[in-house]
Amino acid sequence: MLGLLRPSGHCQLAPHQAIRQLRELGYRAEMQPGISADACLWADLGEDPMDSGCVQMEASQFLFYQQQIDTSAYLVLWQISIAGDHTLKRLDSDRDALALLVQKLGQWYSPEHQVILYEAADLPIWQPRLERVPIAELVNATLNQITTLVIPPQSSKQPDTTMLDKLGVPAEHPLRQLQ
Ligand SMILES: C[S@@+](CC[C@H](N)C(=O)[O-])C[C@H]1O[C@@H](n2cnc3c(N)ncnc32)[C@H](O)[C@@H]1O
Incomplete structure (x- = not known):
């Protein structure tokens, strides 16, 4: 991944x-195969990623390349603490790079949108970190090497009425409602 x-x-x-x-x-x-932080994330969050959908990518790759983001799905950014590092040498977060990340996320999300700083518990006796902060506050957040950024959906899924018509889904079916 x-x-x-x-x-x-x-x-x-x-x-x-x-x-x-x-x-x-x-x-x-x-x-x-093994148990990844991804598997721990959905268990700790109590959410089903298949419900709204989920896109995952490495945070620097998100910055380096042009992206199309669907705000009705979860967006999970890995290695958030070293977002923007092209040297492969950084171990700590860089405020300037994080400011650029916040700016890029601003193309799709409002600055107040609540995101989750996630750290799975490495030991059964520990608790996971599920810290919610507004996107704008990411530059000031404590980001560790094991922190994963989780951005919950900001918008509803829009029914594809043309496809629902072709599939013969009745007018009163719940699929016709905004999710
Ligand atoms: C090189 S990757 C290793 C991922 C690992 N193979 C996995 O699937 O759990 C490092 C990134 O994985 C994520 N990660 C690793 N350990 C984590 C943990 N305990 N909780 C949340 N995310 C974690 C973070 O995004 C971190 O920057």
């Missing part, structure tokens, strides 16, 4: 690279 930006500008998935390199060296290597 997460990528590293190489000097060539290509995004490489670190685990895939590691597997390829190990195989080239003659080792047996394969990817195994």
